[in-house]
Amino acid sequence: MSIEDYSTLEDLAFSRSFRNWVLNPEGPEADFWTNWVAHNPEKGELVNQAKAAIAALELNLKPLPGRTIDTEVRKVVQKIKDGRVNAVREIPLRNSLLGRRPARTWTVAAIIAAVAILLILFRIFRQ
Numbered sequence: 001m002s003i004e005d006y007s008t009l010e011d012l013a014f015s016r017s018f019r020n021w022v023l024n025p026e027g028p029e030a031d032f033w034t035n036w037v038a039h040n041p042e043k044g045e046l047v048n049q050a051k052a053a054i055a056a057l058e059l060n061l062k063p064l065p066g067r068t069i070d071t072e073v074r075k076v077v078q079k080i081k082d083g084r085v086n087a088v089r090e091i092p093l094r095n096s097l098l099g100r101r102p103a104r105t106w107t108v109a110a111i112i113a114a115v116a117i118l119l120i121l122f123r124i125f126r127q
Contacts, residue, residue: 006036006043012050014124022054057121 005011012018021029037047 006040009046009050009053012047013053016127018050019054019125022051023058057125 006015006018017029018033020027021033037044
């Protein structure tokens with residue numbers, strides 16, 4: 001892609017080189033993007049938005065140390081022993097919510113939209 005092609009948030013977010021630079025600022029793409037940002041100061045806000053979008057989608061799945069897990073498990077076990085945590089919480093059923101079809105329709109639409117967005121993002125970042 002030439003320099004002129006990076007004019008939208010999508011152009012930057014879908015650029016493998018840009019994503020690599022955001023996730024690894026010391027990587028091989030660093031020189032190009034540092035120079036590009038310096039020569040295109042008017043696109044600073046666009047770069048920041050694209051960086052934020054990429055960073056928000058990046059999962060940081062570092063394993064927790066065993067000591068931290070043990071501490072958290074002890075806390076939960078102690079809360080259960082002290083009676084501060086109920087194993088099952090009963091939620092009262094409200095009949096008025098069952099008959100509201102528009103709310104159910106919007107809920108289903110929102111779930112479908114969320115799943116579609118997640119699938120699209122998964123497909124994009126998998127490439």
